[in-house]
Amino acid sequence: MTGKDHYYNKAKQEGYRARSAYKLQQLDDLEGLIDRGDTVVDLGAAPGGWLQVAAERVGPNGTVVGADFQRIRPFDDEIDDRIETIRGDVTEAKTLDRIRRAAGDSDGEAGAGRGPVDVVLSDMAPNVTGEYSLDQARSLHLARTASEVALELLGPGGTFAAKVFEGPDVDDFRTDLEDEFQYVRATVPDATRDESSELYLLAIGRLTAPVAPGDELDVEIVDTGSEGDGIATVEGFRLFVPGAQPGETVRVRVDDVKPHFGFAEPIEC
Template sequence: MSHKDHYYNKSKQEGYRSRAAYKLQQIDREENLLHEGKTVVDLGAAPGGWLQVAAEEVGEEGTVIGVDLQRIDPIDGVETVRGDMTEESTKQEVRDIAGDSVDVVLSDMAPNMTGEYSVDHARSVHLARQAFETALDVLDSGGDFAVKVFEGQDLDDFRSDLEPEFQYVRTLRPDASRDSSSEVYLVGKGRMTAPVEAGDVVEVEIVDEGSEGDGVAKVEEYTLFVPGAEQGETVEVAVTEVKPRFGFAELV
């Protein structure tokens, strides 16, 4: 049995709507994207193979939202939005369902293939950039993003645009991808929304004391831990490390 037939037949036997379901399972095993209770948005979700996997992983306490211009047949535990995710009205419909927090944005979108490699690559990067822009609009701090893109000359530039927005970015090629396919998946972990960057020098007020005895400062609701600082002080600090929900700084 060929590699292609294996996953195609497996999807039919196990009730998944597409062989792509196994790609998401493999990406999730590598990068731990899907957890019980998470809120997941899948862009270009039809026919729904990724939605099925996401719903299984987040469980009854989670929320899974599929977005596509095409109609998606109902899936237990999944909400669907029919529309263009680049339009504000569609994003607002997603926000209305998701509430204040989207933990994961997924995109397995691919262009209509022309057979001309450079054209197909450029179109795939365009779709991936649209998904990325949507992720930046709706993804919560610390959230994760996974997007398909075809290999080619613009891939490195696209990855370079992702890297400042996440703690780290990896390029993966799931085993379930067809041998002949040039597709890869970029996975961004830990959406960064901090108002400061490593190396910044800022003046802060120490408003609390952390469990380890560090001073705690706030910069636009973002928490900085400052060793050696005491509650009530106003000090100048240099930011040394930035994480999605908190960072570290040292006294200047």
């Protein structure tokens, strides 16, 4: 098409503010990022294409909060009452507090895993200079910044999705996300332009356990699971310990951590 692509024209026809709306649609269709009734935070949300899609996907009982340096024009259709926009720097504590309040946390307290947020999205990109190494580094910095915000806002099992430009240190960033989420997937939606170097990292299942793989600790076995494993609790978090019996105190090494439970092996003292 002359000067414009298929998704640009499709967005105009269907009332989306940006062609990128179709990227979020495709990411959500692929991995089920957004559920009905969710609370979603979109970082760098202007002009609002992702906000529109997120509001459609959460439905009338969901909440969508968009934050950006730029002003985001109000929405003039039925999704407007699901969307709240905040103008500010998401790296500043006062902006995060405003996001928490908009998301439904009346206390506005900081701290990973305390908030009601289910999904944090970031389609942020740097102002392109034409020097790819610099642009790539800046995109990675934005994605890491978004991930830090996500770790502050997301509750247990929450989801984070962010755009980066392919290049150095993206694998390291993915590894860091894998330490915080149940799994991480890299993908390029069909709506991405062929010449683009964009890559989306989808981090699923926010881990908010008080223990991490490799931790060694003494636990008291308080119950038995359906498959015969002993069950210990650490700050309310369940650890399954094979071969252990209720009443025992066991030294264990944590092997694997899921959003709501983990596995540990007994070790010799």
